[in-house]
Amino acid sequence: MKCCQPECGNEATVHLTEIVEGQMKKVDLCEECAKAKGVTDPQGFALADLLLGMGASSEIEAGGSDLACDSCGFTNADFKKSGRLGCPDCYTTFAEALEGMVKQMHKGTEHVGKAPKALQQARTTTRQLESLQVRLTQAVQEENYELAAKLRDEIKELQKESAA
């Protein structure tokens, strides 16, 4: 079997198998490529690259080496090694590293679709406020003060409603 790295025709001697979501993933590497990827030391192997796409581990590293989640103690190194996060709050802790990754692996960077009912009202209000704010700025720029005043009142009304 040949090494799976591009432009490397050497015989593969290192074979890795990992079960991810019940799916078996296999990687075959030659001695040299294995060393280059740090695979000889299984602890140092970045599963993040396999799971989240090549380059993911360097994005995680760029976030800083001493980053740790306040809620669960998960570190940059843990993320790089496992390719997964420790708790919901990790999404805030590692937001910077995640931003580029999410853009690459998904269709968009903002959730569209279902939301828990309890949060739906708040979501709609936030969206409405955002859109009104955009229209307000535009109205001011166009010196359409009549419309601007109307929009400003609408925003105030909506804010009062959601606060109540």
Add this chain to the structure above:
Amino acid sequence: MDLKDFLSNAAEVAGRESKDDHVVLSSRVRLARNVKGRAFPGRAKKADRVETCGLIQPAVSSLSAMRGGYSESMANLKALQKQLLVERHHISREHAAKNAGSALVINKEQTVCVMINEEDHLRMQALMPGLQLKQAWRKIDKIDTSLEKKLEYAFDDRLGYLTACPTNLGTGIRVSAMLHMPGLVLQEQVNQIVQAVTKLGHAVRGLYGEGTEALGHIFQVSNQMTLGESEADIVERISKVLLQIIEHEENARQTLLQNKPDELFNHVGRACGILSNAHIVSSKEAMNQLSLMRLGVVMNLLPDIEKSMLDELFLVTLPAHLQQLAGEKLSGEERDVHRAVFLRERLRGTKGLQLSE
């Protein structure tokens, strides 16, 4: 209740006919959810996992949709029972490896299964025969909606449902269908289909996942992206792709019959011959030959054999099912002999290939 008594027998499962099941074997929609303020299962300590599981399991099993279902801790299931659940596609291989602190809940009709503390706190799926993605989505959507009244989910206004792996972020939805594509395999057109489907942002895998060969000519097509597109759009998009694949597969079968009839008859006829006469049959051989017989049945070449019987045999000749039937643990070699005996018995008296002149 014992799992064995709860699960429908293989014949019942195989007997559930539905639309487009000549090509689409089953449709599945899975949602990943997590509870707010708790570490994901991979990070949580055992005591925390047990606590989270103790919170989620009763919430799930008390849903009206799960009434009369099966609810059990993974710690109380034996290895063989877990494997049986994997073979039925109720749980993932990963979940089968779990013990205390993880659980599963299956509804009475066995169309919904909720895995607790797999990679996420909740992995809930609706599994239905044939092409029924929209129905499966509606079913699991309802369960998710009633569950959110009992559990506070980890949800971010911008990122949506938060999951242990960023690949599931947003909707947390995985929509997949199991496809039987012997025509495209025999016509050597599978790679083209795989490439086209991958280009559209969907994943194609073999029966047991990436990197594994497509045993029994069965492929799994699923969405890759979960963020930035609504659930309904994801379901719609993949449904359209599936309809095209079905068309290609049906065309490949007809082309085979018209242009290379001898090759087709040879495959189907040999499959009948092997399975009716062999004394040692491996799991892989059984899958591949049963697949060719299934092709023969849906193309009306094996008039005295029912498709549902082949689907039943496909299930029953899997390792855990075979051992459950035998009532004892069997080694690999013993299984191959048992499998052959079983297949010979069930196929005895069938006429095999019947070509109308």
